[in-house]
Amino acid sequence: MARWQINLTVLWLGQFLVMGGMTMIIPFLPLYIQEMGVTDAHEVAMWSSVIFAGNFVTSFLFQPLWGGLADRYGRKVMLLRSGFGMAVVMTLMGFASDPLHLLLLRVMNGVISGFMPAAVALMSTNTPREKIGFAMGTLQSGGVAGSILGPFIGGLLAEWIGFRSIFYITGILLFCASLLALFLVKEKFDASAAQSKPKISLLQGFRELKQTRELPALYAVTFVIQFSMLSSMALIPLFVQELHGKGEMLAFYAGLVGSVTGFSNMIASPLLGRLSDRIGPVKILAFCLLGAAVSFIPQALVTNIWQLLAARFMLGIFMGGMLPSVQMLIRTYTPNGMESRSYSFNTSALSLGNMLGPVVGGVLSSSIGIKGLFVMAAVLLFANMLWVRKTLFHGGTKQRAG
Known part of the structure; x- marks a missing residue:
């Protein structure tokens, strides 16, 4: 396999696990909140909506920050930061004892997220120009597959092993995917040249x-x-x-x-x-x-x-x-x-x-x-x-x- 194909295979798996992990909670999130002691139907619905949206709010705010750092220090570094960070946060969600704890962890997950844009940027800059369309389409299919199968797998696992264990398993899988990226993904990036450029703010x-x-x-x-x-x-x-x-x-x-x-x-x-x-x-x-x-x-x-x-x-x-x-x-x-x-x-x-x-x-x-x-x-x-x-x-x- 060519180097770009190895990168694509590993990052496809990473995209699948990231999106699967983010959507796996959809079928049982209200039930998990009820398990924490919230019984009022309106409160459960409110907490479910806020907790699910919390990830996207902070992701919207912080993505440009991580993108700027990736351009200075490399996309692979941002991949690993996000992958290992989300592995830890996802595992901690299994220890949450209150909906507020879960909300704070989802918010934190959005703060440290950035695996997907880093993967896209890495593939686009390390793939032959004539193969970029195929690489982008294939990479998206990994995220889509995770989005499809995440809720399905989450629903099945909730029946078999309980809610909390799902977070532990997801954290372990994200950790393994990040290890694969650490050892197998290679990036052509001149860090010294990138860091020698003037530092500019997000607005600039x-x-x-x-x-x-x-x-x-x-x-x-x-x-x-x-x-x-x-x-x-x-x-x-x-x-x-x-x-x-x-x-x-x-x-x-x-x-x-x-x-x-x-x-x-x-x-x-x-x-x-x-x-x-x-x-x-x-x-x-x-x-x-x-x-x-x-x-x-x-x-x-x-x-x-x-x-x-x-x-x-x-x-x-x-x-x-x-x-x-x-x-x-x-x-x-x-x-x-x-x-x-x-x-x-x-x-x-x-x-x-x-x-x-x-x-x-x-x-x-x-x-x-x-x-x-x-x-x-x-x-x-x-x-x-x-x-x-x-x-x-x-x-x-x-x-x-x-």
Whole structure:
């Protein structure tokens, strides 16, 4: 195997474990809070929402800081910092005796997170240019696989070994993945040259990146993608119940509808990434945004579970080409030596979409319903496609600055 392929294999596993560990708590988080002594249903719901969101709030705030340090000291260092740090924090979650303890640990997890943008930056700067699309797509498939299987594995393990043991196992797996990265991932990085450059603040770094007008446009694209996708996500089980009724296998169908987009995404990401290496990421991004917008429309018109499954599967295919194309374009337009900082700002935009999408969707659902949210997502993604055409289609994709 070539060096970049070894890096990709190890980082794929790391992405899988990080996302799996972050989403594994979804099925049993309210039950874990009840085990801590909280019995009021409203309080349980409130704590569950705050604890789950806490990770994304601090991740949004701290990602640019870690990105700046990665550009000065290396991406592998940031990988290891995040991987070993999350292993410790995840293990400590198993010792939490109060919801406040769990909230503080989730907040801390967001502070020290950064494995994913560091992995993306490392792969983008240590992969042959003609293979970057494939590498970005494959790397995303690892995170998506973790997101899909995390809740499923978490639900199974909760039944077999109890809630607290899941955190211990996840911590151990993250520690092992970080050890693999320590010994197997290699990075070409001139630390002395990077540290000899003038030190700039986060605001100065953003101002410098903003001079390349395509980068803020790409951050906006990432935000709108996440916002659109997550605005209706929390309400999908209720929509499945509306279509299926309160009969048998309701939980199974709800889980299947929730995960089918991830499966098609995981399959499509490497294929679309390989195609973007041939025809360019801008075309793939515009095509996938349009396809995702179209895929949301039939979701507002379905009358049974199978129609919804087909529409969600189609949506996942187009999702598979969006974020990898954005990551490839960020690599294209970012000045040399600022790759990690640039990816970290994009991760902040992604975290902001993760936070605001469900909140705004929950508020709007009372007035327009989940079908209205599907239509809203279609409109936003179509507008996003027009934004991409306006800001990125101008005589082809230019070469990297710097």
